[in-house]
Amino acid sequence: MIDLRAREPDAVTAPFGSWTTPVTSEVVVGAAVRLGEVVVDGGDVVWAESRPSEGGRTQLVRRRPYGTTDELLPEGRNARTAVHEYGGAAWWVRDGVLWFTDWADQRLYHLEPEGTPEPLTPEPARPRGDRYADGELSADGTRIVCVRERHLGDRAIDVVNEVVVLDARVPGEPEVLVSGPDFVAAPRVSPDGTTLAWLQWNHPAMPWDAAELVVRDLASGEETVVAGGPVESVTEPRWRPDGSLWFLSDRTDWWNLYRWQFGHDIEAVVRTDADIGVPAWVFGTSRYAVLDDGRVVVARWRDGFDGLAVRGLDGILTDLDLPFTAVGSVVAAGPDAVVVVAGSPVAEPGVHRIDLSGAPPRVETLRAPRDLGLGTDQISVPEAVRFPSVDGAGESRTGRALFYPPVNPRFQGPEGERPPLLVVIHGGPTSKASPVLAVGVQYWTSRGFAVVDVDYGGSSGYGRPYRELLRGQWGVVDVADCLAAARALADRGRADPGRLCIRGGSAGGYTTLAALARADTPFAAGADHFGVADLEALARDTHKFESRYLDGLVGPYPEARDVYVERSPITHVERFTRPLIVLQGAEDAIVPPAQSEAIVGALRGTGVPVAYLLFEGEQHGFRRAENVRRALDAELSFYAQVLGFPLDEAITPVEVENL
Numbered sequence: 001m002i003d004l005r006a007r008e009p010d011a012v013t014a015p016f017g018s019w020t021t022p023v024t025s026e027v028v029v030g031a032a033v034r035l036g037e038v039v040v041d042g043g044d045v046v047w048a049e050s051r052p053s054e055g056g057r058t059q060l061v062r063r064r065p066y067g068t069t070d071e072l073l074p075e076g077r078n079a080r081t082a083v084h085e086y087g088g089a090a091w092w093v094r095d096g097v098l099w100f101t102d103w104a105d106q107r108l109y110h111l112e113p114e115g116t117p118e119p120l121t122p123e124p125a126r127p128r129g130d131r132y133a134d135g136e137l138s139a140d141g142t143r144i145v146c147v148r149e150r151h152l153g154d155r156a157i158d159v160v161n162e163v164v165v166l167d168a169r170v171p172g173e174p175e176v177l178v179s180g181p182d183f184v185a186a187p188r189v190s191p192d193g194t195t196l197a198w199l200q201w202n203h204p205a206m207p208w209d210a211a212e213l214v215v216r217d218l219a220s221g222e223e224t225v226v227a228g229g230p231v232e233s234v235t236e237p238r239w240r241p242d243g244s245l246w247f248l249s250d251r252t253d254w255w256n257l258y259r260w261q262f263g264h265d266i267e268a269v270v271r272t273d274a275d276i277g278v279p280a281w282v283f284g285t286s287r288y289a290v291l292d293d294g295r296v297v298v299a300r301w302r303d304g305f306d307g308l309a310v311r312g313l314d315g316i317l318t319d320l321d322l323p324f325t326a327v328g329s330v331v332a333a334g335p336d337a338v339v340v341v342a343g344s345p346v347a348e349p350g351v352h353r354i355d356l357s358g359a360p361p362r363v364e365t366l367r368a369p370r371d372l373g374l375g376t377d378q379i380s381v382p383e384a385v386r387f388p389s390v391d392g393a394g395e396s397r398t399g400r401a402l403f404y405p406p407v408n409p410r411f412q413g414p415e416g417e418r419p420p421l422l423v424v425i426h427g428g429p430t431s432k433a434s435p436v437l438a439v440g441v442q443y444w445t446s447r448g449f450a451v452v453d454v455d456y457g458g459s460s461g462y463g464r465p466y467r468e469l470l471r472g473q474w475g476v477v478d479v480a481d482c483l484a485a486a487r488a489l490a491d492r493g494r495a496d497p498g499r500l501c502i503r504g505g506s507a508g509g510y511t512t513l514a515a516l517a518r519a520d521t522p523f524a525a526g527a528d529h530f531g532v533a534d535l536e537a538l539a540r541d542t543h544k545f546e547s548r549y550l551d552g553l554v555g556p557y558p559e560a561r562d563v564y565v566e567r568s569p570i571t572h573v574e575r576f577t578r579p580l581i582v583l584q585g586a587e588d589a590i591v592p593p594a595q596s597e598a599i600v601g602a603l604r605g606t607g608v609p610v611a612y613l614l615f616e617g618e619q620h621g622f623r624r625a626e627n628v629r630r631a632l633d634a635e636l637s638f639y640a641q642v643l644g645f646p647l648d649e650a651i652t653p654v655e656v657e658n659l
């Protein structure tokens with residue numbers, strides 16, 4: 001067991017939670033640039049950066065072979081798409097020419113080197129009504145195929161998703177190629193220009209449930225479903241120069257790599273008991289790269305940690321000895337190299353070039369993580385933990401999580417005292433805990449909190465059967481795992497059983513509320529970030545992409561209305577007895593503010609201590625620096641007040657009503 005007390009002989013004894021630390025909310029925001037997709041364009045590498053200090057806008061950065069960098073978008077431009085509301089793949093580049101969707105109007109723009117952005121798509125009838133994503137240039141560079149999402153009204157049923165084609169340089173109305181499926185993604189034209197491939201799925205399935213891979217002969221119009229269906233999810237299709245089509249499929253319960261060619265059966269390229277693919281919440285994921293000589297580099301999740309492996313020409317898959325434990329993108333970069341967005345438990349994600357021409361592989365950092373000025377003795381490193389839990393039928397099973405002990409070499413807790421615990425619930429709910437340095441986690445551990453990031457049943461990275469533990473059981477299995485993780489860590493002496501807290505955003509906010517709406521809750525307090533309080537309201541009001549998601553998580557609505565009512569935290573306000581802080585974006589289209597305001601209003605009336613902060617200009621997740629800071633500091637102030645530890649920091653206290 002890791003010693004929870006600091007090792008320095010002159011360490012100051014102070015209550016857990018009150019330790020002073022260099023990891024302030026200002027540091028969290030300064031380090032919070034989010035790296036998105038990366039593209040190799042000749043000898044250049046281009047990547048996306050979401051910057052809280054610039055209002056959360058996404059800038060594109062190009063690195064030249066000789067090491068200089070330049071920013072591609074002029075001031076005020078934001079390469080971000082609202083397709084599916086979560087976006088992704090909002091830009092693409094070739095030979096220095098850039099195409100991107102601008103967040104302000106959602107139109108597609110064309111930008112020549114040293115030029116100014118020019119719109120390619122017409123002004124839609126409704127503001128931001130036509131949205132574009134996931135584009136690709138034809139081999140000759142004259143045409144673009146991409147996804148268009150048309151908002152013809154204010155309801156989910158008024159949204160149409162299509163594959164369209166348009167001229168790459170001349171403005172005009174796009175031509176529709178694929179229409180009819182509820183959703184489409186990843187349109188890709190074969191190198192010879194004769195065949196179109198794309199992904200499609202229909203309500204009530206989500207893409208990780210039943211996405212199909214379809215190909216169409218562009219001359220005859222004949223279509224073939226290559227893979228996918230009711231119990232198979234396909235993602236990341238890509239054509240190869242020889243006319244083969246590569247893709248990831250979970251047909252063996254793990255997202256592994258396959259290839260297909262006309263007239264041939266599907267062939268497994270990489271088969272392993274690990275997930276190469278990830279749930280397609282956003283467009284443009286890239287988890288494998290094929291090198292010129294036929295070797296394949298893949299990222300794969302195994303037992304809670306990510307990593308890179310290479311499949312040699314002999315078909316053997318070998319793990320690469322690299323420090324990375326979370327990989328965002330993998331892109332081929334020449335005959336013997338890949339570029340990745342990746343991080344480790346002691347380094348935030350950066351952009352790195354990995355040379356595989358020798359052994360061991362050589363790593364060149366192209367975009368370094370920020371130097372936080374922290375030594376390794378100041379960073380809490382996660383360890384994978386398992387604990388006993390139950391499934392929806394009450395049968396025993398094993399839960400999984402990443403545990404971060406409190407670490408601050410300048411402090412130690414009082415003799416015999418155990419730290420408060422933050423049980424962190426990821427979003428999705430089909431997402432997962434990420435074992436990469438997150439300054440937002442260190443913000444808590446360096447103050448004396450223990451943190452456990454729970455990969456409850458339904459999380460990805462453990463194969464399809466683990467993901468499907470949540471089918472029909474949202475609000476049951478996730479809650480059971482969170483309670484079990486907290487109790488197990490308290491029983492093992494790693495957390496104070498009287499100061500167990502729970503926090504989560506979006507779907508994690510729902511689990512937080514559901515865990516607090518129990519007479520037997522072990523939690524002393526909770527923090528709900530834009531979470532769901534009323535499942536019925538979510539089923540009626542949310543956007544198209546998730547408008548039928550609850551069919552699989554809860555049951556079809558309204559047929560299963562009784563289940564929706566029973567599992568909605570707003571239905572059980574009388575069970576809430578623990579203090580709660582709620583943080584919400586005013587422009588959230590995924591979980592509207594009405595959800596937060598309903599639970600806050602109800603708790604105010606019952607006398608439960610409650611704090612509420614509404615952030616203007618924020619959508620689903622906070623992107624602006626000042627709001628990220630305020631949300632963190634307010635939550636810290638909240639815990640200090642309700643748990644009763646001193647707080648000697650220059651932050652604005654949050655008002656806790658009914659306290």
